[in-house]
Amino acid sequence: MDINYMQYIKNFLEKLEPLNPTPAGIAPQVQKQHELKAFVFDVYGTLLISDSGDIDEAEINAENLKKALNYAGISISGDENQEKHILHEMLNEYVNEIKGFHSLNRTTDKPYPEIDILNIWQTIITKNQKRRRINLNGTLCIKCLTFVFEILSNRIYPMPGMHEVIKRLAEKNVPLGIVSNAQFYTPVVMNYFLTGQITEKEYVYFFDPDITVFSYKYKRSKPDLYLF
Numbered sequence: 001m002d003i004n005y006m007q008y009i010k011n012f013l014e015k016l017e018p019l020n021p022t023p024a025g026i027a028p029q030v031q032k033q034h035e036l037k038a039f040v041f042d043v044y045g046t047l048l049i050s051d052s053g054d055i056d057e058a059e060i061n062a063e064n065l066k067k068a069l070n071y072a073g074i075s076i077s078g079d080e081n082q083e084k085h086i087l088h089e090m091l092n093e094y095v096n097e098i099k100g101f102h103s104l105n106r107t108t109d110k111p112y113p114e115i116d117i118l119n120i121w122q123t124i125i126t127k128n129q130k131r132r133r134i135n136l137n138g139t140l141c142i143k144c145l146t147f148v149f150e151i152l153s154n155r156i157y158p159m160p161g162m163h164e165v166i167k168r169l170a171e172k173n174v175p176l177g178i179v180s181n182a183q184f185y186t187p188v189v190m191n192y193f194l195t196g197q198i199t200e201k202e203y204v205y206f207f208d209p210d211i212t213v214f215s216y217k218y219k220r221s222k223p224d225l226y227l228f
Helices: 003-014 062-071 080-105 117-130 142-153 162-171 185-195
Strands: 039-041 048-050 074-076 134-136 156-158 176-180 212-214
Touching: 003 142, 003 185, 048 185, 062 074, 062 080, 062 142, 074 080, 080 117, 117 134, 117 142, 142 185, 162 176, 162 185
Parallel strands: 039 176, 176 212
Antiparallel strands: 048 156, 074 134
C-alpha cells in the first residue's frame, strides 16, 4: 500500500457512521470457577459491531462495487446499461468464486476452508480485464479495491466501551488474544479503532501475537477447532 492509499483509508474510516449494537436481551452471568489466565476475543460481533459478520453473509450491491472500482482507478466499458450489466456479472462472479473455493477446498481435515479475499478479487479483475469489460487507469491496487468494497459491504464500528475495556485489561498485564474469521484488513481497522493510527502491521496493538489467530493466515475458518 502506498502512502496515498493509507491516508485515504484513514479518511474513509474517520467518516464511518456510528452503529448501535442490538441488545442481547439477557443478563450477564459470569461465574469465576478458575483463575483467569487470559482474555481471548472474537472481532466481528464482539469487539466490533458488524452488519453481517462473515464475508459470505455480507450485503453486496452494485453501488458499493462501483464506488470501490472508482477509487481503485478502474472504469467500466460501455454505456449506462452495459455498466449495470457488468457490475451485476462481477457481483455474481464474486459470489461464485467464494462458493467454488469452498467446494473445491473442503476436506475432512479442513471442513471450513478460508478464502484469501485478495486472490478472489485478483481473479475477477484479471478475467474482466481480459474480456475488455473494465479499464485500469494506472497501476492496479487490489488492496484498495478490496478494502473499500468489503468495508462498504459489511459496515463496522467499535462496540461501546471496547477501547476502554482493552486498555484497562492491558494495563493490568492480562494477556489478550483474538480468534477471528478475518482478512488482511481486520488488523488494519482494529489498530485504527484502538489507536487512531493506520498501519499494515499484522499484529493488533495490546494483543499478544502468540494468542492472536486470524483465519486467513491459516486458510481455515471457524468453527474449525484447529484455530482454537
